[in-house]
Amino acid sequence: MTDPLHKDLLALAQEAARRAGALLRDGRPADLAVAATKSSPIDVVTEMDIAAEKLITGLIAERRPDDGILGEEGAATEGTSGVRWVIDPLDGTVNYLYGLPTWSVSVAAEQDGETVVGVVTAPMRGETFHAVRGSGAWATGAWDGQRRLACRPAPPLDQALVSTGFNYVHEVRAHQAEVAQRLIPLLRDIRRGGSAAVDLCDLAAGRLDGYYERGLHAWDLAAGDLIAREAGALTGGRPGERPSGDLAVAGTPGVFEPLQRLLEDFGAWHD
Secondary structure, eight states: OOOHHHHHHHHHHHHHHHHHHHHHHHHOOTTOOEEEESSSTTSEEEHHHHHHHHHHHHHHHHHOTTSEEEETTSOEEOOSSSEEEEEEEEEOHHHHHHTOSOOEEEEEEEETTEEEEEEEEEGGGTEEEEEETTSOEEEESSSSSOEEOOOOOOOOGGGOEEEEOOOSSHHHHHHHHHHHHHHGGGSSEEEOOSOHHHHHHHHHTTSOSEEEESSOOHHHHHHHHHHHHHTTOEEESSTTSOOOSSOEEEEOTTTHHHHHHHHHHTTTTOO
């Protein structure tokens, strides 16, 4: 049975993600402009990223004022309840800027440092994914009702479809391209979706066999990592480590370890 606190956190995360997703989908101006840049001129923030984070953090502060918050666009409060929200109000900003559909809202709740609830909504795909630790991963979409998620049976690595992403810093991107070039002959193929949260949910839904990326932050990973693990995937970073900014790897059992080993051999975690 789900912990009553976790049930409440899930309901709030779902409401926050749904409302932010609707704002982003329905409120996108025709002349959407870049409001700021982050790590490089192509790592952008739009006015809508900021508006979505304000909506989510305002809702959480109203309902659970003692919780901590960590958001991509600057929200940071310590909190005293032992619960912290980790929020990416718009994962896939460049896709959103160009009108591409693969972007998402990611909302996770941690309790005492462990992620216990994760919600990812992809409004242009009409899909929402969620997980509570120990209770499996679920999705709603074009199909009827809720669907329990399970990652694919592990194929041989040379038949694995793997997704990745690229950093916005030129030198890091160049190295990542070299790693991808070495991986491609060893896999079925590589995809590049543009939203880490969606990639992890697609792994959970059986649409991918693996995923890896360097340079991610807590808000990129928190919800999607839990959803993938609750669907039966394995996740980590460098061998023996948790996912981090150095490297995040996820995969079906049987794909995860050989993929992680290759990435280590290829030095995917450094320039």
